[in-house]
Amino acid sequence: MSEKELGKKWDRCLADGITKLGTGLGLGIVFSVLFFKRRTWPITLFSGAGLGMAYSNCQNDLRSHYLLHRKKKQEQ
């Protein structure tokens, strides 16, 4: 993997992390206000879940370069 490609992957990871954290925060606030009497734990839970999804995406993205993908295998 070239350095430029790696840099782009890290940029995507960071952007994805910010997006998912914000989405989790927003959904957490919505659920907290509607169902859980404005408690803090749904906000924390959903934000954490968003961060975890971003971490998982980042991990798959960084590992994908070293995996043999099905399309390439069929071409061979």
Add this chain to the structure above:
Amino acid sequence: MAARIWPLVKLATKVTIAGGAVYVACDSGLLGSSEQGSEALEKAKAAVPPALEEWMKYFGLEAQRPTMPRIEFSPVNSWNAGVRWTISSLSDAPTRVSEYTSQGLQYIKDLVK
């Protein structure tokens, strides 16, 4: 009858709002892959200034919008320059130390003479 239905109506409304929020989040790609997330962020970045301008015009605050100062600072370039400086200093360190040591010894010898 109405007293029994009202809590159900409230619950149904809450579920609809929460479900709608989750649907919008999933549909706009916010909870998808990295590429979809960064695309959604780019769309939001592009949509915010015109929306902000429109709201400013609506409230008559057009003249008060502060201009964002352009800061020509790249943390990546600064970091890389710092790393290069550190490594070149470390590689020059033995030579410099021996030079300064010999200069110091020479100075002391001259003093002693």
